[in-house]
Amino acid sequence: MTAAHLADLLGPWAPEHGRLPDSLADAIADLVEQGFVPAGIMLPPQRELAASLGIARGTVASAVSILVERGYATARRGSGVRIRSGKATAQTGMSGRLFSFTNASAELADLSTGALPASRVAREVLAGGVRELDPYLDTDGYFPAGLPVLRQTIADYLTRRHTPTKPSEILVTTGAQHATQLAVRSVVAPGDLVLCDDPTYRGALEVFNSEGVRVQGIPMRGDGLDVALLEQAMKxxxxxxxxxxxxxxxxxxxxxxxxxxxxxxxxxDSSVQVIEDCCSADLSLGVGAAPSLAGLVDPDRLIGCWTCSKLFWGGLRIGWIRASAPRIRVLTELRKVGDLATSVVDQLLAVRMLQRVEEARDERRTLLHDQLARTEAVLRELRPKWRWEPIHGGPCLWVDTGEDAALLAERAKRVGVKLAPGPRFSPHDGHRTMLRIPVWHDQESLRAALMVC
Structure with missing residues (x-):
């Protein structure tokens, strides 16, 4: 476990009053008992953990001594500190990258997630209720591949955006994270090698971690993956x-x-399977949606993961997988192991929302244009040394702070601000100076958060 991952898991552990070693030891012990830090794992070196937490090495050493005394760890000179099985529960396979999505207190200023609030289109559809439910009440309610009407609606939507699609090529999932996990599980086994962009979506990194695969990041170079390094990695x-x-x-x-x-x-030219994350494709700042690899990659080896969360609302748990019809049949059987079907109510609401997708896309584009300008103005005023490249879309800026962003995030925790530093988005804990800053917060909230951290 790296120091960055342990820091993410710890959350806001430092108290206003009390001894730091005791509080740090209590926080790590709590993670052990909950299974986030499993038996047998090596804790990061004390010097690295101290640097990530912004505290003295002696504080970490004292906390380790407390853990050893309480039976949570064993320490051997030259061999590091290892968690004992007698105190640890089963491994959860989490690294803490998705802790932004826990239920934070109202006092916490959350700048760690790019998830947008519900759109006007979503609010109007939700206010109208579900009028089409009656015919489904006479069924068992289980539609593992998704309601036929929603699969057709999704196929029509993708076809309109120049990706010809049949309903048989769609599997409705309970959100995009479910789609990603299902797609990855259908392709890899523990120990397999997975390539991904670096930086990348942190939810995908959590899935890779849970599946026990080896991960190699391919650096981004301006307008895409470094193709030369991708070719080398294929070997x-x-x-x-x-x-x-x-x-x-x-x-x-x-x-x-x-x-x-x-x-x-x-x-x-290879035999590799491709999973393309298209979840933000409709959040383009330009006119229309951004294109994908569909039509360029062999369709038998391309799996696309999509969501309704970006355009409409994250509370509507609807995502989908687009793939060849034979693969969709395999994925449908695989999803039954852990999730028999997606909510019929949510699917019917999604049908009505997707029928207004162009309207929703225009709404989001206007919002992002306006908020991006306001966010950049605040950053230039309060953080004039921070730098970022112009974006083509999405709800966030990728900002180079010029300092250790993980340490900055740790300091921010102590004043009630959650930040998302670069290592959370890297399979190799890279991008140490980078922060992902959401652009949709109002200026005053953003200003208040940045002024205290």
């Missing part, structure tokens, strides 16, 4: 390439047409 025999070529999370950049074709060429 290692990966099972999967995970990427985002429409609107990239967290950088907000779009892969150029030339680069997209080059990536497709490398993929088509």
């Amino acid at each position: 290692r025999g990966p099972e999967l390439l995970y990427c985002q070529t429409s609107i990239h999370n967290p950088t907000g950049r779009t892969t150029s047409t030339t680069m997209r074709k080059a990536i497709a060429g490398v993929v088509n």
Whole structure:
């Protein structure tokens, strides 16, 4: 476990009053008992943990001594500190990257997530209720692949955006994270090699961690993956390439047409399976949605993961997978193991929302344009040394702070502000100076949060 991951898991552990070693030991012990820090794992070196937490090394050493005395860990000179099995519960396979999505207190200023509030289209549809439910009440309510009407609506939507699709090529999921986990699980086994963009979506990194795969990041170079490094990585025999070529999370950049074709060429010359995250494709600052790899990559080896959360609302738990019809049948059987079907009510609401997708896209584009300008103005005023590249879309800026952003995030915790530093988005804990800053917060809230951290 790296120091950055442990810091993420710890959350706001430092008290206003009391001894720091006791509080740190209590926080780590709590993680052990909950299974977030499993038996047998090595804690990060004391010097690295102290640097990540912004505290003295002696504080960490004292906390470790307390853990050893209480039976949570064993320490051996030259061998580090290891968690004892007698105190630890089963491993959860989490690294803390998605802790932004826990229920934070109202006093906490959350700048760690780019999730947008409900759109006007979503609010209007939700206010109208579900009028089409009666015919489904006479069924058992289980539609593992999704309601036929929603699969058709999604297929029509994708076809209109120049990705011809049949309903048989759609599997409705309970959100995009469910789609990503299902898609990854269908392709890899523990120990397999997975390639991904670096930086990348942190939810995907959590899935890779839970599946026990090896991960190699391919650096982003301006308008897309470094194709030369991708070609080299293909020689290692990966099972999967995970990427985002429409609107990239967290950088907000779009892969150029030339680069997209080059990536497709490398993929088509290999045997690798591709999972493309298209979740932010509709959040383009330009007119229309950003394109994807569909039509360029062999359709038998391309799986697309999509969501309604970006355009409409995260509380509507509707995502989907687009893939070849044979693969959709396999994925449908696989999803039954842990999730028999998606809510019929949510699916019917999604049908009505997707029928207004162009309206919702225009609404989001206007919001993001306006808020981006306001956010950049606040950053230039309060953080004039911070730098960022112009974005093509998405709800966030990828900002170079010029300092250790993980340490900045740790300091921010202590004053009630949650930040998302670069290592959360990297398979190799890279991008140490980077922060992902959401652009949708109002100016005063953003200003207040930045002034105290």
